[in-house]
Amino acid sequence: MYRMLWRIRLFEGQVQRLAAAGEVPGFPHLSTGQEAVAVGVCAHLSREDALYTSHRGHGHILAKGSDLEATLAEIIGRESGLCRGRGGSMHLVDVRHGVMGATGVVAGNLALAAGAAWAAQAQGKSNLAVAFFGDGATGAGVFHETLNLASLWKLPMLFVCENNGYAEFTSRDEHSNVNHVSHFAKPYSIPTKTIDGNDLKVVHAEAAEAIASIRAGHGPYLLECMTFRMAGHYVGDAQQYRSKEELAAMIEKCPIERLKRHLLADGVPATVLDAIQVEAKNEIEQASLRARAAARPDPATVMDDVYTSPTLHAISG
Amino acid sequence: MAIHTFIDILKRALDEEMTRDASVHLLGEDVAAGGAFGVTRGLADKHGATRVRNTPISEAAITGLATGAALAGIRPVLEIMFIDFATLALDCLLNQTAKYRYMSGGQLTVPLVVRTQAGAAGGAAAQHSQSLETFFIHIPGLVVVAPSSPIEAYGLLKSAIRLGEPVIFIEHKRLYTMKEELPQDFALPAIGKARVAREGTDVTLIAYSAMVQTALEAAKELESNGISTEVIDLRTLLPLDMDTISQSVSKTHRVLIAHEAVQNGGMGAEIAARIGAELFDELDGPVQRVGCPFAPIPFAPELERALLPGSHHIVQVARRMMGLESV
Ligand SMILES: Cc1ncc(C[n+]2csc(CCOP(=O)(O)OP(=O)(O)O)c2C)c(N)n1
Ligand SMILES: [Mg+2]
Numbered sequence: 001m002y003r004m005l006w007r008i009r010l011f012e013g014q015v016q017r018l019a020a021a022g023e024v025p026g027f028p029h030l031s032t033g034q035e036a037v038a039v040g041v042c043a044h045l046s047r048e049d050a051l052y053t054s055h056r057g058h059g060h061i062l063a064k065g066s067d068l069e070a071t072l073a074e075i076i077g078r079e080s081g082l083c084r085g086r087g088g089s090m091h092l093v094d095v096r097h098g099v100m101g102a103t104g105v106v107a108g109n110l111a112l113a114a115g116a117a118w119a120a121q122a123q124g125k126s127n128l129a130v131a132f133f134g135d136g137a138t139g140a141g142v143f144h145e146t147l148n149l150a151s152l153w154k155l156p157m158l159f160v161c162e163n164n165g166y167a168e169f170t171s172r173d174e175h176s177n178v179n180h181v182s183h184f185a186k187p188y189s190i191p192t193k194t195i196d197g198n199d200l201k202v203v204h205a206e207a208a209e210a211i212a213s214i215r216a217g218h219g220p221y222l223l224e225c226m227t228f229r230m231a232g233h234y235v236g237d238a239q240q241y242r243s244k245e246e247l248a249a250m251i252e253k254c255p256i257e258r259l260k261r262h263l264l265a266d267g268v269p270a271t272v273l274d275a276i277q278v279e280a281k282n283e284i285e286q287a288s289l290r291a292r293a294a295a296r297p298d299p300a301t302v303m304d305d306v307y308t309s310p311t312l313h314a315i316s317g
Numbered sequence: 318m319a320i321h322t323f324i325d326i327l328k329r330a331l332d333e334e335m336t337r338d339a340s341v342h343l344l345g346e347d348v349a350a351g352g353a354f355g356v357t358r359g360l361a362d363k364h365g366a367t368r369v370r371n372t373p374i375s376e377a378a379i380t381g382l383a384t385g386a387a388l389a390g391i392r393p394v395l396e397i398m399f400i401d402f403a404t405l406a407l408d409c410l411l412n413q414t415a416k417y418r419y420m421s422g423g424q425l426t427v428p429l430v431v432r433t434q435a436g437a438a439g440g441a442a443a444q445h446s447q448s449l450e451t452f453f454i455h456i457p458g459l460v461v462v463a464p465s466s467p468i469e470a471y472g473l474l475k476s477a478i479r480l481g482e483p484v485i486f487i488e489h490k491r492l493y494t495m496k497e498e499l500p501q502d503f504a505l506p507a508i509g510k511a512r513v514a515r516e517g518t519d520v521t522l523i524a525y526s527a528m529v530q531t532a533l534e535a536a537k538e539l540e541s542n543g544i545s546t547e548v549i550d551l552r553t554l555l556p557l558d559m560d561t562i563s564q565s566v567s568k569t570h571r572v573l574i575a576h577e578a579v580q581n582g583g584m585g586a587e588i589a590a591r592i593g594a595e596l597f598d599e600l601d602g603p604v605q606r607v608g609c610p611f612a613p614i615p616f617a618p619e620l621e622r623a624l625l626p627g628s629h630h631i632v633q634v635a636r637r638m639m640g641l642e643s644v
Pocket of ligand 2: 134135136162163164166167
């Protein structure tokens with residue numbers, strides 16, 4: 001898991017560098033500082049469990065098992081990318097690994113995840129669905145509609161809120177009087193906890209409990225993970241709305257530093273940890289070289305996959 | 318040979334598809350209780366509560382849920398009680414349902430049918446009577462179907478369920494009580510193909526949904542005026558079957574498009590533009606449209622009647638196109 005934290009951290013560092021160099025179309029959102037939530041939750045998921053993530057989903061997707069190179073290739077718009085360059089950072093889908101999708105519409109993934117959970121229930125399968133979302137998504141009506149539906153139908157669904165205190169450039173206290181996202185679960189009788197999302201040990205243990213409850217047939221669970229967005233809202237955000245003190249405090253909260261302290265205290269040698277970091281760095285560098293060398297999509301294929309049926313394709317204006 | 322109402326025949330189509338394919342599930346407000354119009358009455362008893370599932374009044378969430386389930390291998394048929402409330406489902410339909418196949422680079426498909434009910438009849442008034450099909454024809458990835466009779470609804474609904482694409486299936490409430498006999502040897506219609514509902518040589522009259530019935534009435538009256546009208550029932554609004562339209566226009570050289578929706582930005586505008594661009598040389602005169610005047614649907618029966626386009630409007634415009642009536 002320490003390795004996965006570094007993979008995500010360095011992967012997104014590479015995305016940031018490529019974006020600065022103009023190699024990333026659009027505006028990717030980095031999860032730097034929030035990696036422990038992704039790693040701690042996804043460690044308990046199988047391939048068959050459906051993952052739906054938000055606009056800030058690189059970490060979740062890598063932690064679910066998606067390939068570094070194919071994910072990066074998608075983010076830089078290559079034919080070899082997960083979605084053949086049709087989706088990009090905010091619409092990553094990797095069905096082979098149960099990554100059913102990221103979304104560019106805040107809260108738009110929640111009901112889809114409920115659909116995956118309902119499908120599993122209706123088909124008599126034991127897998128579950130996980131939806132990651134930010135604190136900002138709780139302002140959307142569909143968040144509340146989905147909580148109600150998930151509770152009513154006892155859907156095997158894990159809601160994971162990454163509460164980083166901000167929605168874009170506006171802090172949580174300007175969005176809602178409800179202090180904690182977990183409070184929204186209570187009227188629907190959905191079991192919930194607010195936890196330290198920057199401590200991988202905590203996330204891992206609490207996610208295990210939540211998922212065990214869901215797998216035991218007790219219906220949905222909402223985990224609110226308090227975390228910290230170390231980067232801007234998107235690559236290029238100057239973050240003038242945050243104080244110097246706040247930004248300085250991140251170092252203290254960094255989930256990688258936190259886990260490192262745990263591991264060192266447990267007697268893991270520093271050299272082992274350093275080696276993991278170096279290996280992750282090499283992996284990312286290799287993946288990046290290959291992704292950047294990959295072919296760009298052929299413009300002649302731009303109409304592919306609008307429809308499944310070739311006859312509909314042929315006559316669609 | 319059994320005679321069926323539109324409502325009964327929809328139920329029969331759903332029942333048969335659920336029996337044929339265990340992945341077909343019905344979802345929607347009140348569907349287990351039969352739905353607002355009784356289309357799904359009895360199906361929960363027969364197919365079980367898991368496959369015919371009542372939902373809360375949460376159009377956004379149930380559309381997302383149906384989409385997510387479709388992505389996971391279920392074939393949901395979701396009922397949105399009135400098309401007027403489809404706006405609450407529109408974010409999902411537009412941003413997720415329609416685009417999932419494309420955005421995922423072809424990894425996923427969304428075999429979802431959204432049945433909804435539209436059109437004016439019986440004083441349902443401004444928020445329960447609208448014809449909003451053009452909201453959907455603007456969205457790449459969707460298929461839009463609007464049947465014109467019970468038999469048409471039977472075949473098109475079955476074809477829509479089997480298609481494997483997201484289909485918006487628009488039922489006109491005025492047709493719900495219409496009765497027809499279902500022929501024994503019935504071939505399922507292809508989605509994306511129009512049909513010639515009546516052959517003629519002077520004017521091509523293009524319509525869909527309940528307006529096809531109005532158009533057929535108008536064609537009868539025009540016949541007694543010596544005007545031979547070819548009525549095309551579009552069946553599928555998206556994608557548009559320009560081949561069938563083109564064949565007819567090459568024969569008649571005159572086109573009139575009729576729909577209940579307002580003309581502004583309507584199907585007629587789209588079809589007229591395509592005919593103008595692709596078949597200009599075939600035309601003997603400008604393409605004409607009949608549609609609702611640009612106002613909300615009123616409540617009082619006199620007002621509702623006054624606003625809605627009827628066969629006499631079609632007859633009047635067609636006669637003018639043939640030089641039988643002064644402008
Ligand atoms: C429906 C919708 N409204 C607005 C936006 C623009 N937007 C993108 S991210 C974002 C903030 C989301 O905040 P939060 O849910 O807390 O996630 P975070 O970015 O903090 O991870 C907004 C407003 C959007 N993408 N979708
Ligand atoms: Mg946030």
